[in-house]
Amino acid sequence: MEPTKSELEILQVLWKHGPSTVRFVNDTLNEEKRAVQYSSTLKLMQIMAEKGLVTRDESSMKHVYSPAEEEGKTKKQLLDRFVDSMYNGSASSLVMQLFGGKNTSKEELEEIKRLLDKLDQ
Amino acid sequence: MEPTKSELEILQVLWKHGPSTVRFVNDTLNEEKRAVQYSSTLKLMQIMAEKGLVTRDESSMKHVYSPAEEEGKTKKQLLDRFVDSMYNGSASSLVMQLFGGKNTSKEELEEIKRLLDKLDQ
DNA sequence: TTATTCGTACGAAAGTTTTCCTACCTTTGG
């Protein structure tokens, strides 16, 4: 299923830091993103567990939540959806949009091409 | 302001076909996307006019709606936001995600590199 | 032991987005 905006923020924390408690996720969100109450984060993570976006280990009193899907898999899925809805499925259109502006340096373009070369082998 | 998902669908129709009536947009959505009532599309487009996402010409009885912003400008904005929230602002991460999978052909990669070369000049 | 702290669960409510019913006006075809 599709994570919402807030759910995605929580997933990012889990992907970055590994299996975590609600307390940890909430603290991280408050540091890195925005003020939010513990009970709000808890609620959201409970909903995510119901939806199957995360799993949770209830063996200890402090439940430990883990992402249900790999970061790459979920992100690729969201990216593909984005490309479909915005660029009619054309990845190269997206790339042009991304680098077509004036604010892309020669160096950055070279870097990208180098990365693409690696893929090519 | 940020278009919502449905609003974006409407903008896409307007960008693709130029200034249009509600009737035309609604028909197009029903053909290309999903079943939706005329009055729903109307309402949405009225809201978009209020928000300033579209302008409308009321001189005729059939109001004609136009996108307020250029397609490229809006899309670049949304794309940048996407890169920020998903890839921590790293465009090359996104590109890797996009082409990193097994399902990218050599030809497609070459095509992309050719396009990047053009930008480089 | 007992008060405090920390955890979960639940429900309500607020905010946002989407949908559509209905009233009412204008245009059009017969």
Next chain:
DNA sequence: CCAAAGGTAGGAAAACTTTCGTACGAATAA
């Protein structure tokens, strides 16, 4: 002229997302 078709406006409601107060049990420290 009159009925039918097609247009806008507005409000209500449904659906979805987000927030948080509160109850209550478990752990902890004094």
